[in-house]
Amino acid sequence: MSDKTRLQFDYRLKGLMKLFTLFAVLTLFIIFIGVVFKSYPILKTNSIFHFLFSSEWFPQKEKFGLFPFIVSTLWVTAIAMVLAVPFCILASIYLSEYADKKIIGWITPLIDILAGIPSVIFGIWGIIVVVPFVRDYLAPFFGKVSTGYSLITGGIVLSVMIVPVMVNILLEVFATVSKGLKEASLSLGATKWQTIKNVLLRKAAPGIVSAIALSLSRAFGETLAVLMVVGNVTKVPHSMLDPGQPLPALIANNYGEMMSIDLYDSALLLASLVLFIIVLIFNIASRLILRKMERNLG
């Protein structure tokens, strides 16, 4: 091959890669524009704040308040994060700092398998195990009656689903903290835990924030497994033992069965838009926190 054809090939290949990259980013905008466009009809009838804070969801009467679903989404995600974050951080510390290579060789593939389990299987596990647990033990413990299909059930199932994602990222993050830095702390007479607390976690803090942010996006969007155990009741939940219906469940449960109610379709896309915006807000917030942390650490 002549130099000219080789260089031309190189040039064209680069162009192709650029195109694909652009396309990937473009999809984001296409989806966003599509969702905005489709939810426009309902936004013409009332302000977005009306839909965000109204609790009335009666599609037959063309009332589309999203408040119950937003509250459910936040509950389920918050429960999942509260359960998963400390669990994952401690498990990752154990794997990266204490466990010997043999144990790591056993555990990390298992965690990867957990990541590959289809959502629907988590849902079934939730119905078979978590629902009865909540109904027979957790609810009575708090002196309440529950069918077991509740926000906390969704939160528990979701937290287990987040674990592999978060542990994998955290392990990567902890691996970036150099051995020399930890040895510097140890050589001053610090115990292992003092070193972990003051050096490892501090150095890894921005990475931990990223790990939480990524898991959070995953948690907000997870649909099927949560939908199977959360009860799907359209009501503003007052405790985590109440059933609820998060936004993704609302959309998945109803899209395609909108009968011939005019604005139903638009209302569900508004729900998508709200979900989109919630994820966006948390993403931006985590980026701001990250930037601040990196500035402080120098």
Next chain:
Amino acid sequence: MSQIENNKGSIQVQNLNVYYGERHALKNLNIEIPKHKLTAIIGPSGCGKTTFLKCFNRLIETNENVNITGQFLVDGQNIFDPKVEITSIRKKMGLLSQRPYPLPMSIYDNITYGPRIHGERNKTKMAETVEYYLKQASLWEEVKDRLHSPASALSIGQQQRLCLARGLAVAPEFILGDEPTSALDPISSKHIEQKFIELKNQYTIVVVTHSLRQARRIADYIVFMYLGEIIEHGPAKELLSNPQHQLTKDYVTGEMS
């Protein structure tokens, strides 16, 4: 002051063997490190210098699959005795590593880190500590106006002096250097070498070095290692000018590197 009366600052190594799994990394080392002198450990790459140094503060145990036999007496006490608290051994040994590792916190907090983990809470005392040891490491003038900015913002030479000050702040008896100037520019290296020469009146210093010239400049005593064994050791001048062993001779004349 008789030697027996004051055991502080003494190190005796007796029949020390280190195995990494199957590999016999250190072979039957026997040596006494002279007190309040600067001892340089020299030898070609892979001869076990760093492994040996890591025994001094038991950092070697952070590796997996390490097996250690023999006695390593610091102030008359075998540091590998299971009854010994590892933190108390490490507190006695200030370490300066190959490249500086400032902790992810401010300059001020880097110095107070050691005292704090050992339970010091008195704020005025800590402020004095910071000033005193930064002066000892000749860094005070350069950083006194920005004590609370991140340590990572310092130049690499300043960082190494900060690490020295941080190590001194826990009041060790020994200073260990693992090629402490290998990542530094010539001027920063000179700073550190000068510091070592000043500090040897108060501390027993052990430095692993790759540079024969550095050993010539700063060492009082030299240990030559080869393939995990101590081949020869003695006062620096004698060993360098009149090595007894053929391997030492080859190394100091540059026949082997």
